[in-house]
Amino acid sequence: MTLKHAPTLDDVAKHANVSTATVSRCINTPDQVRQLTRKRVEAAIAELGYTPHFGGMALASNRTNTIGAVIPTMENAIFARGLQVLQEELSAAGVTLLVATSQYDSEQEAHQIQALVSRGVDGIVLIGDARSESVYDFLKGRNIPFVLMWTHKNDPQHCYVGFDNKLAAESIAKHVVSLGHKRFGMISGITADNDRARARVQGVKDVLKQNGIILQAPYLMEVPYSLEDGKEATLELLTLPNRPTAVFFGNDVQAAGALQATRHLKLKVPDDVSIIGFDDIDLASAVEPPLTTVHVPHRRMGREAARIIMRMAREKVPGQSVILKTDIVERRSLGKFLPQDGKQ
């Protein structure tokens, strides 16, 4: 028996000599059908190679068992791990993850969100909270639950699963200051449309200010998150008069690029200049010297986000924010500031 079209519920039903309703129940609520009939139906499904038609299901049941995620980019590793875990967790619960990227652009993000919604996702995972209010209105109007990852605010409006970027930045900045450094630089990611980047800059700025230091251009720069940009920016920064002895980075990718720059300039890290990363992606421990950085709970974040968004989608309840801890991981790119070349 061969059909020219993909087999449908109806084909299966005819083949097993039952109604479509029974076949549907076999698939969705198997224990509502008698063992004998079920076997027959299952055999028919197997024989015909039947696969449910997603569109039909979505249309009839108004559920898709799908969660969407919009992340800034897949190109660097920043979101990779968290996303992978999110995916695994959802997948284990029979839920599909749809991933879209925004290139750190909030218009593109809005567009992608719209696309996901039109595909009927049951919930959405977003990165950060820097976006137009209209996006939130849209989502709420459509009654689509969403969680915001990678950031946290004490705002009951939204469900956050992340950490306090400013606090994390402050704590590593304090640590660096305590090591005796006096001249600082910071190379941040582009802060437009990016609350994490902004918070990190602010955290560092605040701590330095408390220590009587104003961090500003040209010692404060913004460049995209890439090795190359990190390298170029560092090259500029470290050839400025009054070279900083410690440079904060928006993330590890940039910091790794900085290491290339220091090699190029024949500067020793951390003897001549300390490099401070952020995020603790794999790369951070792979480079030489390995980066002192802020460890971010990627996996935990992915897992919690999965758990929460599924709960929100299934039970139609508001989600409970989760705040996660970050910690400083000391590796070797950060050292003490030793005045006038003195060895300790």
Added chain:
Amino acid sequence: MTLKHAPTLDDVAKHANVSTATVSRCINTPDQVRQLTRKRVEAAIAELGYTPHFGGMALASNRTNTIGAVIPTMENAIFARGLQVLQEELSAAGVTLLVATSQYDSEQEAHQIQALVSRGVDGIVLIGDARSESVYDFLKGRNIPFVLMWTHKNDPQHCYVGFDNKLAAESIAKHVVSLGHKRFGMISGITADNDRARARVQGVKDVLKQNGIILQAPYLMEVPYSLEDGKEATLELLTLPNRPTAVFFGNDVQAAGALQATRHLKLKVPDDVSIIGFDDIDLASAVEPPLTTVHVPHRRMGREAARIIMRMAREKVPGQSVILKTDIVERRSLGKFLPQDGKQ
């Protein structure tokens, strides 16, 4: 005017005082409707915040404007760049990319393919060609076009967009041999379900054999593609009697892990041991010393795959395979073999 449900075509139609057919045409074939009516419809769409229901569209038109991709993993950077480009290209053409992962397991892959098909993807992009014949049969039976990336065979059965892994491995192996090395090791990815890994091993093996050397355990190992596994395996390999002077790696991630191992063992790269990567991901140039590796045309592959799969999907024509070139990028992790410690 507020509806309690998401606005439908029907709502828009009523609101604009036209039929649903006209609204549909406004969206899909705008120049089939008079300017005046179109404006009215567009206004209604805007006012109601209408978003087409994907399921309904899929059901009625039997098209989804969606391409699926199943890659082994998102967790390391291997596929990231190619995937990102694939996504961008498709997106520019108004096509959505659905990404799923298989964890390098062909059963999971088959499962994900099934899920994508059931979602009505118009085409599928897969990595490599190591999978059960039944998967190909399924796809062909369903008349779903697919392209295979990251590998190439002279097999008109399938549409390949990739490169010859064996050839690439051979060419770098020859290069290494020409540098005078006599003792080799290789740490490969897991070769089960992975034709690329197998081809790379085979290429190296063949070249060494031509030079009278048999590469085998314990100098040939298989471990997952991760920094940690690369490090551990290297630790083992380099403490074997008769330590190799050159070690080939299944990819750059493992090779970067190897660099950590050499530091741990206080071995100089490349003076004591040469490290040879594969893939030329960002990481390769970020580590110290930067990796000599095989450059793979990630972006080109992504772009071509997008172009071809869209053409196959739209025009229902068989796809033309594309073979891409790889080249050796010489950085500093590979050096000459200098007998008895002699400096050159």
Added chain:
DNA sequence: TTTCTAAATGCAAGCGCTTACATATTATTT
């Protein structure tokens, strides 16, 4: 004007599935 043609719109039948409700079957109790 009227007539004819072409363009614009409407009508209505599905696409494959779920599900409330009706009906048939089986198991349990008397």
Added chain:
DNA sequence: AAATAATATGTAAGCGCTTGCATTTAGAAA
């Protein structure tokens, strides 16, 4: 064995959209 309850299955009405065909309308030609 009949009456009742519980369980299993079938019937059929949509879900939101597209599209072939019929109908209306606008524009061109007479």
